[in-house]
Structure formats: structure tokens, C-alpha cells
Amino acid sequence: MAEKKINLLVKVWRQPSTTSVGSFVDYKISVSPDSSFLEMLDEINNDLEKKNLEPIAFESDCREGICGTCGLVINGQPHGPIPKIATCQLHMRNFKDGDTVWVEPFRAKAFQVMKDLIVERSGLDKIIAAGGYISVNTGSIPDANAIPISKERSSIAMDAAACIGCGACVAACKNASAMLFVSAKVSQLALLPQGQPERTRRVQNMVKVMDELGFGSCSNTYACEAECPKGISVKNIARLNREFILANVKSDNIEA
């Protein structure tokens, strides 16, 4: 029995390079509802390559929601219409026969389009380089009960650590703010004993670099939380604010 396919009109943002002008190009495709969104783009690309045309440039790596490279804005929503999944985990069964699907790159001043749907997200790496680490060697895995910390606390830290650095929070925010990302990275370390020595410096430096890179300021619309594939809570942003305010009030360092 022939598999039932759905017919879609896919409008994809095409832009040859950062400096060139982009526009939407229409692609008609008949696709299996069981295929993933990225497989659907693969099919379009196979077709384009057969015709000797330039394939659509988009990023992906793990295709299982771990690496955070695959972010696309689908019908106005980063990672598409289904909450708490990455673009690679979105399946075509979530679209209806005859639908028009708009595919755009993440948009922000700090995320310049490199080609088609690929954006420059190294700004997030620069924020991590400013403090999202601990400088001491932690050695091998300690015994579970060697570090005095409550289950609740470690769970909240682990929830924050689930952030895959995809940048969907920036893409979703009307202000293109990276607060949810930064708050997750600050929280995961601020909550754990290993993160304490650099706690003050970390939050000050990470916020400073975030601001310098041209991300916007958070205005508490909470769009980030709604679109985050890992369900990172805006409570982390509250924690970031608290950490930053306390760091600036308490620390003796007037240069920070």
C-alpha cells in the first residue's frame, strides 16, 4: 500500500552570504508524515542537488535534541509549534496537508545570518568563555555522598544544566535578549559547591559580555521559557538578577 503523504508549500529564507540580500523561495513537497522536519529539508535538498541547484544551508548534528545546532524559526516559532523539543525532534505529522510552512533563520543583531538558515551563534560561546566554567580541576567523579548538597538543590542545578545553548530563547524574545541562556549557565554553577569561588566574578563577566555583544534587555515577556526546547524556567532569570545585583553590591571590585 502506498504511504500516505502530505503536500506542503515550504517557504524558505535563502540568503547566499551575510552581506547579500535574502528572500523567501517557495518549494512544493510531498512528504511522509513520519519524516522529521530536517529530513523534509533533506528531501528538498536532494531534489535541488539533482537539478544542480544550490541546496538549502541549515545546521544539524545530533538530530536528537542534544547538541543545540538545529534551531530554525518555523511559522514564527523557534523550533516550531510543539513545546519542549528542538527542530530536529519535530515531525511532519504535526502539519496538515495543504499547509504553508515558513522557515526562517534565528533573527538577532548578535546572530548574523551566514548563509540561508545558518546564523553566527558564537556570541553564546563568547559568553561562556567569559565565565561559564570553573577553573579548578575537579578530578574524577566523586562519591555521590562526598559533596554536601541537597537533592533539591542538585536537581535545580541539573535542570539549569539541561540548556543546550541553541539560542531559541534569543530568537523568541522580542528584545533578542540572551537572559535565559545566561541565567541557565550562571545558575548551574551558582547552585553547586564547585561554582562558589568564582561565583561573583562569573556573573559580572558573563553579563558584561552579553551586553557588549548586542543582545537586548529582558523585559519579562517570558517568551523564552515558552519556546525553550529544554523547558528552562524563567526562575533562572530571577536567580541571575539576584546574583548580579548581590555581586555588584557586595563585591569589593570596583572595576567589574
Next chain:
Amino acid sequence: MNWLFRSLNSSIGKKVIMAITGISLILFLLVHLANNLTLFAGPSTFNTVVKSLDSIKPFIRVIEVILALIFIFHIFNGVRLWYENKIARPTPYAVNGSSKNSTLLSRTMIHTGSIIFIFLVIHLSTFWNAFNFSDLHRTHSYYEFTADMFSNVYYSIFYIIAMIILGFHLNHGFQSAFQTFGWNNNKYFPLVKALGFLYSVLMAVAFSSIPIYFLLIGGN
């Protein structure tokens, strides 16, 4: 003092300024409302209240200057944030999906705020101006002046619409300030949100009740 300046100029610092000035204005509105509600007690009560405020003018003036500074910081900082945030996304999306991930009120603070600003200018140039620098100074007929103003249907309707929009602005602003201070936890945040909603409704309804009252009783 450079560190303080830098802290307040950071993205989080600007939020903190919005939150501190916002909370101050939220408290001010309560005092202002309490004052307004004495209108319901009739002309003599209201006129006596305003007159007694008039008799401590130097003190009131100091408060007014502080209040003006709070307003200016809130407005200046709000406009600045809005402008900088516009620049942070130079190319808009072709499909705007924001209605699926955030509330309309949270996204329109600059618009509701602008309307409140227009209201503020008109309010100051009518009521505040008249109460401070007109004949009312001698006659102390503040109640009669207010009744007269609100007997104008257009002015009253404008006033009521402005108060509803103020309610919209406050509903987002109230909980937003708490989030900015970092006071968001499972136990208290739902309470903060509910309190903010109640407060906003109270402000919109109670402030509007005055023009509605005067419209109903028809002037004096």
C-alpha cells in the same frame, strides 16, 4: 562611583531602575487614589483635604520633585530600553509568532506607557495646574472644579480609557518588578501575580469610578 553607574547601565541595571521606579509609582498611586476617593464624601470633606495639603506646600513640593524624578527615570529608561531592544533585532520575522509564546500586555508596555504619558501631561496641565496655580487657590472650591471637569463627557471618557490602559500596564509591571528583583519562587510568585492582577483591576476601577460618578450625577 563609576561601578554604580556601570551597574545601573547594564541590561540588568536598567531593569532594576524600571522595577524600583515602577514600585515607587505603584505605591504613589495608592496614596493618590486614597485622596481621590474622599470626593465621594462630598464637597466639604474633599475641599478640606486638599486645603490641608495646600497648607503644607513646601513639604508637598519636595515630594513632587522626588515624584517627578521617579517619573522621568521610569519614562526615560523605558524609552531607552525599547529603543535599544529594537536595535537588537534589526530584521523582523516574516511570520510573527509572539502571540503563541507571550501575553499581549507584556509585549505592549511601551504602547500602554506612551498613552499613560500623554494622559499624565494632560492631567498635569488640567488638574495639577488648576489646583496649584489658579483661582482655586483662593476659593478652595476644588470639588466643584473636579465635578465641572468630569461633566465633560469627552474628558471623562478619555480619563476612563486612560485608567483601563493604566491597569494593563500595571498588570505586567507589578509581577515584572518582582521577577527583576529576583523574587520568583514556587510559593510566592503565583501570589505576586494574583496580587498584581487585583491591584491593577482596583486601580482601573477605582480611578474610573470618579468620572463615572460625576457623569451619573451630572456635574454638581
